[in-house]
Amino acid sequence: MTTEFLTVQIERVTYTNAQNGYSVLKATSKGFRELITLVGVFANIHPGEELRVTGTWACHPQFGQQFHVQHYSTLKPATLKGIEKYLGSGLIKGVGPVTAKRLVAQFHEQTLEIIEHQPELLTSCPGIGSFRAEKIISGWQQQKAIQDVMVFLQGHGISTAYAVRIFKHFGGEAVKKVADNPYLLAYEIRGIGFKTADKIAAEFGISGADPRRLEAGVLYVLSQHLDEGHLFLPLKLLVDKSRDMLGIEQVSDIETAIESQIAAGRATSRTFRDQRLIYLPFAYRHEQGCVDQLSRRLDTSPSLARERLLALLAQVEARSNLSLSEQQKLAVEKSLRTRLLVITGGPGTGKTTTLNSLVQAHRLAGREVALASPTGRAAKRLSEVTGLEAKTIHRLLEFDPSRGAFKHDAKNPLQCQTLVIDEASMLDQELFHGVLKALPPQTSLLLVGDVDQLPSVGAGLVLKSLIDSGVIPVVRLDTIFRQAQGSLIIANAHKINTGRFPHLQEPDGKTQTDFYFLEHDDKEKLIAQLKLVLTSSLPKKFGYHPIHDIQVLTPLNRGPLGATLLNQVLQEALNPAAPDKPELTHMNRRFRAGDKVLQTRNNYDLEVFNGDVGIIRQVEPEDQELVIEFPQGERVFQNADLLDLTHAFAMSVHKSQGSEYPGVVLLLTNSHYVMLQRNLLYTGVTRARKTLVIMGTKQAIALAVKNNRTIHRYTIFSELLQEAFATRRTSDNPSAKPGMATGPGGFRESSSDFAEANDQTVVE
Helix, strand or coil: CCCEEEEEEEEEEEEECCCCCEEEEEEEECCCCCCEEEEEECCCCCCCCEEEEEEEEEEECCCEEEEEEEEEEEECCCCHHHHHHHHHHHHCCCCCHHHHHHHHHHHHHHHHHHHHHCHHHHHHCCCCCHHHHHHHHHHHHHHHHHHHHHHHHHHCCCCHHHHHHHHHHHHHHHHHHHHHCCCHHHHHCCCCCHHHHHHHHHHCCCCCCCHHHHHHHHHHHHHHHHHCCCCEEEHHHHHHHHHHHHCCCCHHHHHHHHHHHHHCCCCEEEEECCEEEEECHHHHHHHHHHHHHHHHHCCCCCCCCHHHHHHHHHHHHHHHCCCCCHHHHHHHHHHHHCCEEEEEECCCCCHHHHHHHHHHHHHHCCCCEEEEECCHHHHHHHHHHHCCCEEEHHHHHCEECCCCEECCCCCCCCCCCEEEECCHHHCCHHHHHHHHHHCCCCCEEEEEECCCCCCCCCCCCHHHHHHHHCCCCEEEECCCCHHHHCCHHHHHHHHHHCCCCCCCCCCCCCCCCCEEEEECCCHHHHHHHHHHHHHHHHHHHHCCCCCCCEEEEECCCCCCCCHHHHHHHHHHHHCCCCCCCCEEEECCEEEECCCEEEECCCECCCCECCCCEEEEEEEECCCCEEEEEECCEEEEECHHHHHHEEECCEEECHHHCCCCEEEEEEEECHHHHHHCCHHHHHHHHCCEEEEEEEEECHHHHHHHHHCCCCCCCCCCHHHHHHHHHHHHHHHHCCCCCCCEEECCCCCEEECCCHHHCCCCCCCC
């Protein structure tokens, strides 16, 4: 599409969204007989204004030709008619159509100049006294401030959408505040990071070792590593990474910036085993808060007579018409005897049966049971397997956007005696802290999940840290049940998890299996075959819907076979454009009814969360809105909400955590080399409930199976738990040896030195 430049005069504002500035305008322009339609993000545009706009033409199937504005600048109206319309549009308080007509009749083409530079002359206009003149002057100055802010921000490379957001946040002080410290944008405006703020700062001469730059850079490094799963960085590592990122030689300058941010409360420091660790404050609160909550929770355990326990187990088996294994009975027993229990195991080891059994046992014992999962899809599946209502954790805790916190906390705890959380491997430190704060002291918490999967998308290593601490009761299910032994998906998952190469069955038209392998090392041929598998092979053989039942997974978001590129290809293959299918274009992406989409950031106003997958049901281009159906219900997305939405015909393995699909197509090629790890392959394989197709190379699979080096995450949750319980046991029992932690489940494990901790928590 060719970029064009137009000078237009606004005739009317057809639609505007006060929240994000998206507007539909009708305008005149030289060379056009009819009014033209402008769509884009504008700030306080009024009829009569003249604009210089930059953008592209597009033909909307319902509304016809529209000019999509990417940038604009405001010009003063040049004609008497334009000035009159401009002033009479409600732009200035105190000026309506009648007053505007009088002003133009009195001052002609000089009207705007008089208001701005010689306002004392306003009272010479018939019908305008001193009171009215003051209102006009005040209104003009306010409107001028808005325009100055917008011109300033756009002049420094900030898009209109973000400029509106900045103005709403800072108001008339925006220019002064941004000019004084452009890094405020990185701190306070969602979507504008350090790099953008750094470019703007350079235009104001703020660069190099300027303290404002160094202080912002330090927080940026901490924030980036939080996004990668780390709760903190050791001081030396933070200094080194900040120096590299900022291009600063002097160590003392970075150290001073770090101390300044700690003093300002924007960073937190703790010393642990002779190392100084630097956190973002909320990350520190989440990690330490979980330790404090757990150390109190495990002080007491429920009392249950042996006879009552055996009777409950017998009732559960009778109702389910099954015989529980010894491991499963142990899990049910421990769930009734402790305030916290972790149940972990791979596919086919009976986690679902165990979960159902312990839920029944707790209900038979007269306990009110609540069920939850980190994602909407996982919660829906939990409801299906238990027959009871299950909620996402966010919905269970009821996030309140006005407070920026959950409604359920220590002051307003959950009303249940047992809380069961499935897919607990997805719990990050922040969410786990929220759960613990909302639990009454006598409520039992049961965590069910596969610890061998990829860690949570959010920061921390909650499930693994709980298990590794040795102070939390754990039941590991490791027996594959007979009914699962016939599944090649399950057999191969366990092979992969133990470092053995899986059995690969290539389609031969004869062998019936649930695990297929198609070898491809050429990108174009693989994509062509992928389309065929999705549109023909799997739907014909198994009756799968290519969008609703099959999920394409890939190790990476970017790259030649990453999720971003695949989504463009698969949208055209599975949900192509059509004359009767409206589209909404946003940031070079086209959204259509029927598209599968993925939420990439928590949106508490809409109650949709990172990892939620939905289907677009309606597209409203005129209003810039999408109606999307998620497992938790329909949600209306406006223009600003689309920043956190992406297509989900294909997604990364990380984003698929907690979900299962009837059919999965997993791409694994040598181009994914950087992400080829055993737990990634294991997680991808176990997302398939009925059918799995791996497309790629045997070499890539072999590399993934061989690579059991898990990615380091900086967290000391496990070690803090060990120390907390060791201290408590020592104070309760002076003869206990320091450095040893004994949990209520009888587990005992030496506290490893911090420098020699397991490879998930080691500090280099």
